[in-house]
Amino acid sequence: MGAMPATHALIELLGDVALLLWGVHMVRTGILRAFGGDLRQLLGRALRNRLAACLAGLGVTVALQSSTATGMMATSFLADGVIGLMPALAVMLGANAGTALVVWALSFDITIVFPALIFVGLVIFRTGTRTRSRNLGRATIGLGLVLLSLHLLVGTIVPDTVAPEARELISAITREPLPVLVMAALITWAMHSSIAAVLVIVSLADSGLVTPLAALAMVLGANLGSAFNPLLAATSGDRNALRLPIGNLFNRIAGCVAVLPFLPETAAYLSQIEPDPGRMAAGFHLLFNVVLALLFILPLASQAKLLEKLIPDRPRSDDPASPRYLDAASLDVPRVALANASREALRMADVVEEMLKGSRELLRRDDNRLAAELRRMDYVLDRLHGSLKRFLGELSQRELSEEDAARLAHVQTVALNLEHAGDIIDKGVLTLAAKRIRRHLRLTGRQAAEAEAMHDHLLAQLRLAGAVFMGDDLRSALRLVEEKERFREFERAAAESQFAELAEGPDQAETSSLHLDVVRDLKRVDAHLAAIAHPLLERSNLLRPSRLVRLPRPGDAQ
Incomplete structure (x- = not known):
C-alpha cells in the first residue's frame, strides 16, 4: 500500500x-x-x-x-x-x-x-x-x-x-x-x-x-x-x-x-x-x-x-442586583448549574422578604427614605430575575434528563412568581403606603392589627415556599396552598367592617378604602407564593384543574 x-x-x-x-x-x-x-x-x-x-x-x-x-x-x-x-x-x-x-x-x-x-x-x-x-x-x-x-x-x-x-x-x-x-x-x-x-x-x-x-x-x-x-x-x-x-x-x-x-x-x-x-x-x-x-x-x-x-476572598460586590452564583462554567454539568440557579432564586426570595417587612413598616409609620429603598429593591429583584432567566435559557439548550428539565421548569416558576410578587408589592402596596403618608392618613387599631397579621402570614408563607422549593416537601406544599384560605377571611373581615367605618367620617372612609386595597394586593402576593408549590403538587397528582363544582349537563346520566 x-x-x-x-x-x-x-x-x-x-x-x-x-x-x-x-x-x-x-x-x-x-x-x-x-x-x-x-x-x-x-x-x-x-x-x-x-x-x-x-x-x-x-x-x-x-x-x-x-x-x-x-x-x-x-x-x-x-x-x-x-x-x-x-x-x-x-x-x-x-x-x-x-x-x-x-x-x-x-x-x-x-x-x-x-x-x-x-x-x-x-x-x-x-x-x-x-x-x-x-x-x-x-x-x-x-x-x-x-x-x-x-x-x-x-x-x-x-x-x-x-x-x-x-x-x-x-x-x-x-x-x-x-x-x-x-x-x-x-x-x-x-x-x-x-x-x-x-x-x-x-x-x-x-x-x-x-x-x-x-x-x-x-x-x-x-x-x-x-x-x-x-x-x-x-x-x-x-x-x-x-x-x-x-x-x-x-x-x-x-x-x-x-x-x-x-x-x-x-x-x-x-x-x-x-x-x-x-x-x-x-x-x-x-x-x-x-x-x-x-x-x-x-x-x-x-x-x-x-x-x-x-488568593484571599474577594470583597462582595456592592451591587446587590449582580448575580453571585450563576457561573457560566457550571452549564456543562446541569445538576451543578441547577443548584446554582436555585441559590440565586433564594436570593430573590430574600429580597421579597425585605420588601414585605418594609411595606409592613410603611403602613404604620411615615418613612420616605424607607419607601425609596424598597422601590430600589424591586429594581434589584427585576435584575436578578433577568440574569436568572438568561442563565436558565442557556441551560435549557443543553441536553437535560427528564428530572433536570423538571427542576429547571420549577426554578423558572419560582423566579417568575417571586418577580411578580415583588411587582405587586412595589406598584400596589408601596404606592398605597406612599399615598397614606402623603395624605396624612392613619390606620385604625383594627386595620393596623389586620395589616400586621397579613404580613406575618405572608412572611410565614414565603419561608414555607422556600422549604417546598429546596426540599420538595409534599406536606409543606399542601399546607402552603391550604393557607391561602386565610386571606379570604382577611378580605371578608375588611369588607364587612368597611360599611361600619363609612359612618365615622370621610377620613375613615378613605382609610378603609385604602386598607381594603392593601388587603387585595397582599392576597395577590399570597397567590404567587402558593403557586410555587404547584409543580410539586402537579407531579404528585394532588392539584385539581379547577375549584368549581361541575354541574350536570342536559343528557348526563342521573
Whole structure:
C-alpha cells in the first residue's frame, strides 16, 4: 500500500480524533444523566476525609470519564461552603488518577469488542422504556465509539500509510522533550479532554511515529494542558472556585518539573519493562498521577492554607442586583448549574422578604427614605430575575434528563412568581403606603392589627415556599396552598367592617378604602407564593384543574 498524502492523512486524523471526543462525551453525558445525582451524593458523603475524597474522585471520574465533571461537582460543594479546600484538592488528585486509569484500560487491544458495544448500546437505547436505561445505552454506544476511533487512529497513522515528508516533520518536531511537552499541553487544552489526548498519544506511540521519549513528554504535556481548562473556566467565578484549579495546576507543574530532567532515563527504563510503546505511555500516565496523588495527599492541608493566603476572598460586590452564583462554567454539568440557579432564586426570595417587612413598616409609620429603598429593591429583584432567566435559557439548550428539565421548569416558576410578587408589592402596596403618608392618613387599631397579621402570614408563607422549593416537601406544599384560605377571611373581615367605618367620617372612609386595597394586593402576593408549590403538587397528582363544582349537563346520566 502506498504512502497516504499528508493532507489526506491529516483530514482522516482530525475525523478520528473528533469521533474519539464525541465518544467520550457520550459516555460522560450518559452516565451523568443516569447516575448524576447518585454520583454527586456519593462524592458529597466522601468529602469529609482526604483519603476517602481522593478515592471518591477516582471512582466518579472512572464512571464519568471526565475529571472536569468531577471537578465541577467538587467546586459546587466548595462554593456552597459544604466542604473545605483540602478535601476538594484531594478529589482532584483522585480524579486525575481516574482519567489515567481509564486510559490504561483502553490502551489494551480490545477494539474487537467495539461492534458489540455499539450494537448492544443501540438495542438498550431503542428498547429502553425508562430514562436511566436509555442513558446507559447512550454511554455504551459512546464507549464503542471510543474503541472504534482508536482502531481508526491506528489505521490512519501507521508508518506505511504516512508520507515520508510527514514522518520527517513529526520526527523533527518531537526531537526535544520540552517543546513537545508545550505542544501537547496546547493540543490537550484545545481538545478539552485529557483522556482523548492521551489515547491519541498512545496511538502515535503504537504506530512508531513518535519515539518513547517523545511519547512520555507528550503525556506530561497532556497532564499539564488538562489543568488549564478548569482554571480558565473559573476566572470569572468567586475565589473559592479559583483556588481549586490553581492548586490542581500547581500539582501538575510540580510533577512535570520533577520528571522532565530524568525523562530519557525514565523512557529507557520503562521500555525494558514494557516493550509495547503505547502501553508504556499509558502506564507512565497512570504511574505519574498515582505518584502525584501519594506525594501531595499528606501536605494538602498546608497547600490549602497557602492558597487561601495567596488568593484571599474577594470583597462582595456592592451591587446587590449582580448575580453571585450563576457561573457560566457550571452549564456543562446541569445538576451543578441547577443548584446554582436555585441559590440565586433564594436570593430573590430574600429580597421579597425585605420588601414585605418594609411595606409592613410603611403602613404604620411615615418613612420616605424607607419607601425609596424598597422601590430600589424591586429594581434589584427585576435584575436578578433577568440574569436568572438568561442563565436558565442557556441551560435549557443543553441536553437535560427528564428530572433536570423538571427542576429547571420549577426554578423558572419560582423566579417568575417571586418577580411578580415583588411587582405587586412595589406598584400596589408601596404606592398605597406612599399615598397614606402623603395624605396624612392613619390606620385604625383594627386595620393596623389586620395589616400586621397579613404580613406575618405572608412572611410565614414565603419561608414555607422556600422549604417546598429546596426540599420538595409534599406536606409543606399542601399546607402552603391550604393557607391561602386565610386571606379570604382577611378580605371578608375588611369588607364587612368597611360599611361600619363609612359612618365615622370621610377620613375613615378613605382609610378603609385604602386598607381594603392593601388587603387585595397582599392576597395577590399570597397567590404567587402558593403557586410555587404547584409543580410539586402537579407531579404528585394532588392539584385539581379547577375549584368549581361541575354541574350536570342536559343528557348526563342521573
